Amino acid sequence: xxxxxxxxxxxxxxxxxxxxxxxxxxxxxxxxxxxxxxxxxxxxxxxxxxxxxxxxxxxxxxxxxxxxxxxxxxxxxxxxxxxxxxxxxxxxxxxxxxxxxxxxxxxxxxxxxxxxxxxxxxxxxxxxxxxxxxxxxxxxxxxxxxxxxxxxxxxxxxxxxxxxxxxxxxxxxxxxxxxxxxxxxxxxxxxxxxxxxxxxxxxxxxxxxxxxxxxxxxxxxxxxxxxxxxxxxxxxxxxxxxxxxxxxxxxxxxxxxxxxxxxxxxxxxxxxxxxxxxxxxxxxxxxxxxxxxxxxxxxxxxxxxxxxxxxxxxxxxxxxxxxxxxxxxxxxxxxxxxxxxxxxxxxxxxxxxxxxxxxxxxxxxxxxxxxxxxxxxxxxxxxxxxxxxxxxxxxxxxxxxxxxxxxxxxxxxxxxxxxxxxxxxxxxxxxxxxxxxxxxxxxxx
Numbered sequence: 001x002x003x004x005x006x007x008x009x010x011x012x013x014x015x016x017x018x019x020x021x022x023x024x025x026x027x028x029x030x031x032x033x034x035x036x037x038x039x040x041x042x043x044x045x046x047x048x049x050x051x052x053x054x055x056x057x058x059x060x061x062x063x064x065x066x067x068x069x070x071x072x073x074x075x076x077x078x079x080x081x082x083x084x085x086x087x088x089x090x091x092x093x094x095x096x097x098x099x100x101x102x103x104x105x106x107x108x109x110x111x112x113x114x115x116x117x118x119x120x121x122x123x124x125x126x127x128x129x130x131x132x133x134x135x136x137x138x139x140x141x142x143x144x145x146x147x148x149x150x151x152x153x154x155x156x157x158x159x160x161x162x163x164x165x166x167x168x169x170x171x172x173x174x175x176x177x178x179x180x181x182x183x184x185x186x187x188x189x190x191x192x193x194x195x196x197x198x199x200x201x202x203x204x205x206x207x208x209x210x211x212x213x214x215x216x217x218x219x220x221x222x223x224x225x226x227x228x229x230x231x232x233x234x235x236x237x238x239x240x241x242x243x244x245x246x247x248x249x250x251x252x253x254x255x256x257x258x259x260x261x262x263x264x265x266x267x268x269x270x271x272x273x274x275x276x277x278x279x280x281x282x283x284x285x286x287x288x289x290x291x292x293x294x295x296x297x298x299x300x301x302x303x304x305x306x307x308x309x310x311x312x313x314x315x316x317x318x319x320x321x322x323x324x325x326x327x328x329x330x331x332x333x334x335x336x337x338x339x340x341x342x343x344x345x346x347x348x349x350x351x352x353x354x355x356x357x358x359x360x361x362x363x364x365x366x367x368x369x370x371x372x373x374x375x376x377x378x379x380x381x382x383x384x385x386x387x388x389x390x391x392x393x394x395x396x397x398x399x400x401x402x403x404x405x406x407x408x409x410x411x412x413x414x415x416x417x418x419x420x421x422x423x424x425x426x427x428x429x430x431x432x433x434x435x436x437x438x439x440x441x442x443x444x445x
Contacts (some may be wrong), residue, residue: 159189372413
């Protein structure tokens, strides 16, 4: 009796009769032979249908089956180094084919398609081997994050997606009618995480975040996923060490578990092999000096203008790209001006015009994947900052309470899943890093 097999485990079944349930990825007609590439969600295997070895109805089924038809294939696994697939080097000598559903006129063929067409058919584009590989790597990134945080004593505590308060600026909020009250989709779970650390010490939340940014860059989504660790009794320096250990662990797990998928993407893994602590660190001051030096050296006027920056300005994509291309590992940029950062960040006691914060820029031009800081622990200073940012004090009373009852130094950061996946997979655009991206003017399917 045939054994039901997942294709990713095919190496365990050489010489055995197996059954694979899946979909036809592609087909090659050689007259008396059909080569069927069948995928089952875990991989792709070549299934060989020979006229001389199968009954007429099986050969006829191989002739009739169309791209993305669902089918059940039974046959014997054999090793062949030439056989394509994921993993390659194995094929199935087919004995029987059952067509479950015959697909008609599948719209995404082998030819080239434009991005807009593919995004309109995103629900089908996900079936391609490239998109399949990206989403499997994404799943490993998420699992690795959870595994590392759980092993380091962090507790996953969920935070609200509906909130009355802003954390990252009031101009990027999505309003929601809440039975006559105005609430907002959460930009971050951080403020609630800060409440949770006083109960549990080390926590993280993991979920979607929403930013109403009218941006069409390759790095921005309006809805994205973020993990946010928060730690009581944690200094700024300790926070940086935790962040780099987490990122290094995630990259190592992807290299260990997703080699096949990285090969599908033709990802050069040599740069990923270098992602080991410690990561280099630059202050904002040093970064500004470097950018202006590079601007002076640039022959192209557009590049010169893109790189030039005044102290006190926040970095844009060209600045982050230039800095990240300068290092082989992710690089921390620290101590940004307080004026361009969030209200809750702790000022440096030696230079109160800058805050104890850091952005982690991924190498190879991918820019920021982590933003974090030490949080303000003093009640009076936090109240002052809330007022300076023209935020409604009454909505932050509960947040201020955290500084009234057992306040401690604490720090935390947020890591964007899609930006991390885009970097690890070396994607041209962040839209491929999530199954159904939400971008400016793109909310279907």
